[in-house]
Amino acid sequence: VGTGENIASDAVIKNGETVVTDNYDITYVNGTLTIINGDSKVVTIPAAKTGLVSDGTEQELVSAGTAANGTMVYSLSENGKYTGVIPKGKAAGDYRVWYKVLGDEGYNDTDAAYVDVTIGAKQEPVTNLEGTNNGGTGTDNGTKAAEENTSESGTKTDGETMSGNGNETDGGSTFENDGEITSDSGAIKDSGSTVKETADGSVTETVKEKKDDGSIVTTKSTTNADGTYTTSTKTENVDGSTVTEKETKDADGNTLQTITKTIEKTEDGSTVTTKSTTNADGTYTTSTKTENVDGSTVTEKETKDVDGTVSIKITTKTNEATTVKEEIQNSDKSIIERDTVIGTDGISTINETKTDANGTVTKKEETVKKNGHLMVTSKVTEQDASGKKTKSTTTANIKAKKSGAVVLSEINATGKVAIIPASVIVNGKTVTVTAIGADSMRGNKKLTDVKLGDNITVIGKNAFRGDKNLKNIELTDSIERILKNAFKGIAKDAVFTIKAASEKEFNRVVDLIKQAGVKDTVTFEYVKEF
Numbered sequence: 221v222g223t224g225e226n227i228a229s230d231a232v233i234k235n236g237e238t239v240v241t242d243n244y245d246i247t248y249v250n251g252t253l254t255i256i257n258g259d260s261k262v263v264t265i266p267a268a269k270t271g272l273v274s275d276g277t278e279q280e281l282v283s284a285g286t287a288a289n290g291t292m293v294y295s296l297s298e299n300g301k302y303t304g305v306i307p308k309g310k311a312a313g314d315y316r317v318w319y320k321v322l323g324d325e326g327y328n329d330t331d332a333a334y335v336d337v338t339i340g341a342k343q344e345p346v347t348n349l350e351g352t353n354n355g356g357t358g359t360d361n362g363t364k365a366a367e368e369n370t371s372e373s374g375t376k377t378d379g380e381t382m383s384g385n386g387n388e389t390d391g392g393s394t395f396e397n398d399g400e401i402t403s404d405s406g407a408i409k410d411s412g413s414t415v416k417e418t419a420d421g422s423v424t425e426t427v428k429e430k431k432d433d434g435s436i437v438t439t440k441s442t443t444n445a446d447g448t449y450t451t452s453t454k455t456e457n458v459d460g461s462t463v464t465e466k467e468t469k470d471a472d473g474n475t476l477q478t479i480t481k482t483i484e485k486t487e488d489g490s491t492v493t494t495k496s497t498t499n500a501d502g503t504y505t506t507s508t509k510t511e512n513v514d515g516s517t518v519t520e521k522e523t524k525d526v527d528g529t530v531s532i533k534i535t536t537k538t539n540e541a542t543t544v545k546e547e548i549q550n551s552d553k554s555i556i557e558r559d560t561v562i563g564t565d566g567i568s569t570i571n572e573t574k575t576d577a578n579g580t581v582t583k584k585e586e587t588v589k590k591n592g593h594l595m596v597t598s599k600v601t602e603q604d605a606s607g608k609k610t611k612s613t614t615t616a617n618i619k620a621k622k623s624g625a626v627v628l629s630e631i632n633a634t635g636k637v638a639i640i641p642a643s644v645i646v647n648g649k650t651v652t653v654t655a656i657g658a659d660s661m662r663g664n665k666k667l668t669d670v671k672l673g674d675n676i677t678v679i680g681k682n683a684f685r686g687d688k689n690l691k692n693i694e695l696t697d698s699i700e701r702i703l704k705n706a707f708k709g710i711a712k713d714a715v716f717t718i719k720a721a722s723e724k725e726f727n728r729v730v731d732l733i734k735q736a737g738v739k740d741t742v743t744f745e746y747v748k749e750f
Contacts (some may be wrong), residue, residue, distance in 0.1 A: 259332055260290030260323035266306075268317075268337040281337040281696040282317050288718070290321035290329070296334055298446065312341040316446055334446075421445030434622030435457040447471025460485055476500045489513040501526055515539065527551040540564060553577040560645055566590050568645045579605035592722055594618040596628070600639040612639040618646065619657070625678070629657030636666055636689075655698060656683050658703070674698055679706045685737070690714060696749065697725040699732060708737025719747045 244356035266285035293302035321330040368564040452466035459486035528551040543558040558572040616628040658680035671694040681703040690710040720726040
C-alpha cells in the first residue's frame, strides 16, 4: 500500500477452526501486518505572477497551488517556516518562492520545490522635458490642458520607454563593473586569496594570481544559500586591456546568464569596450562602445527581447550633435528604420519608415525644438498595400505633468488630416505621448480625418469640438478617459474606428465616446487588435 513510515502494526494469529479438504491443507504461521503512509501530491504548481512592478505595497508573488491528500504551504526559504499564506514582496528584485504539500494524517509530505518571481522597478514619471532643475517644466502653468488632462503613468509604450537615466543617447548602453570583480580583491596585491561569508549564508572566494607575462587574473566565486552560484574571471593585461567573463548558474547547474566584457586601447588612443549578455530565455544584448581621443563616441548595440523583437542601434556623439541609426524587427513582422539627429541646441529631427505586416508603409519626419516652449512638428505619409496615400502635417506644444503624463496641446493641422504621434524625441529621449489637451483642435473647419497614437489615454475637454467636417476618427482601446464635449459638433455621420483587444474593450471605448457630445447618428467599427 505504498511506502513510508509504519503507522500501525498488529499480530496476525489463527482465528477459528482449520479446515482440511481432500486436496489441500491450510497452515497458520504467526506474523505481523504493517500499514504504512500513502503519498500526498501537488495537483497544480503555484504559478509565478508576471508583470509585477514595485509600487510601495506588498504584492502576492505566486498564484495558489492545489494539493491532494494534504495542504499546500509556502516559504521564502527552503529551510524556513512554511505556512498556507502566499508570500508577498514589496521591493523590486528577484524572489524565490518555495512550496510543498504537508500530508494529511496517514500521508507523507512532498519534497520542497520552488518558483522564481521578479518584481520590476517602478519608472519615475517624466516631469522635466527640457533638462532644467527649476521645476518650471512639467507643471500645469495654469493652462486648460493641465486643468483637464491628467492620466496615470505607466501606460502602453512602444518599447522605447524613457528610464530617466540619460543613457538613451548612448544607445541605451551602460558599462559598469557588473559586480564581477570589485573591492573584495583590493586587499590582495599580486597573488593570494580571501574567503568572505555574509549573513544570508552566501560564501565568496576571491583568488588573485600574477602570471609570468605580467598579467593579473582575479577569479571570484560566490555560492548562495539557495544553491545558485556565480563565477567571474577578470584578466588585467600589461597593455592596460582587460577581459571579464561572468557566469550565473542555478542549483541544478543550468546556466542562467553569461556576460563577457573586454576593454582595450587601440593604436590611435581610443578605448573600445565590448560587452555581451546571453540569458537562458534566449534574450541577448551585445554592445561595443568606442571612445575616441577627440571626445566623440560611437556605440553599436543589438538586443533580442523575449517576444522575439530584434533591434540594432548605432549612436554617434560629437561636440556638434548626436546621431542615432536604428533598425527594429518586431515580433509582429513589422520593421522600423529610424534616423535621429539631436543638436546641442536641443533641436531633434527624426526620419522614420515603418512597414507593417499588412504592407502599409508609414514615413514620418518629426522635429522638436524650443521656441519659448517645446514644440513638435510632424509630417506623416501613409501608403497602404493598395497604393492609397494619406498625408498629415501637424504642429503642437508639448507639456509634461507631474503625474508623468505628456500632453500635446494647441495642435494645428495644416491639411485635412491630423496624425497624432504615439511618442516624440526630446533631448535624445523617447517620450510617450499620453494625452490630447483641452481645446487642442477646437473649431478646425478643414479637418476631416484624425488618427490618434496608440499610447493616448486621455482626450481633453472640447478637444475636437466644432470640427464640423471631421468624419473619420481612428483610436485604440488605450483610451481611458474622454472629457466633456470632446467630440461635440463633429460631422453627424462620423465613423469611429476602434482597434481593440476584445469586443468588451471596444464597447467600453464606445461608451466613453457616446458621453463626449456625439450625435446618435455616428457609427463605430471594431478592428481586432492582435
